Amino acid sequence: MNPPGDAHLRTWTLRFMALLAAETQVQLAWLGERELDTGSVVEEVELLCRLSEGLAERGAFAPESLRDLRAIGRRLAGIDATGRAGLWADALATDPAWAEIRTPARRFLLTTPGDGRQPLPRPVDRHTGSH
Known part of the structure; x- marks a missing residue:
C-alpha cells in the first residue's frame, strides 16, 4: 500500500512536468507578473526528481519513467x-x-500512465505562499 x-x-x-514541458x-x-526565483x-x-525514486519503488511511477526524471535532474545539476x-x-x-529539459519532461508525461494532459500547477499566491 x-x-x-x-x-x-x-x-x-x-x-x-507539465509546466516544464x-x-x-x-x-x-x-x-504572469510573479517573480519566481530560478534557484x-x-x-x-x-x-x-529525488522523491520520484521512492514513488517508483512504491508503484506510483513505472521504473522506466524515471529515466526522464533522472535526465532532468542531471541537467538541473549542471546549472x-x-x-x-x-x-x-x-x-x-x-x-x-530550460529548452533541453522540455523534451524529457514531455517524454515523461507521454510514458507515464494516466492522463498525459496535466493542467499546469496552480500559481503560488505570493502573499500567502499557498497554492
Whole structure:
C-alpha cells in the first residue's frame, strides 16, 4: 500500500512536468507578473526528481519513467550558481537548459500512465505562499 502522500506527490510531479514541458510562451504566461526565483524552481524540481525514486519503488511511477526524471535532474545539476540566480522568467528566455529539459519532461508525461494532459500547477499566491 502506498503512503497517503504518494498520490499528492505524484500529482504535483505530473503538474510540474507539465509546466516544464510547456512552450516558453506558456510558461511565461503561467508566471504572469510573479517573480519566481530560478534557484527555487531548480530546487523544487530536483526534490521532485529525488522523491520520484521512492514513488517508483512504491508503484506510483513505472521504473522506466524515471529515466526522464533522472535526465532532468542531471541537467538541473549542471546549472551553476550564476544560472540559478535571478528570475525564472529571465532564465527561460536566456538559458538553453530550460529548452533541453522540455523534451524529457514531455517524454515523461507521454510514458507515464494516466492522463498525459496535466493542467499546469496552480500559481503560488505570493502573499500567502499557498497554492
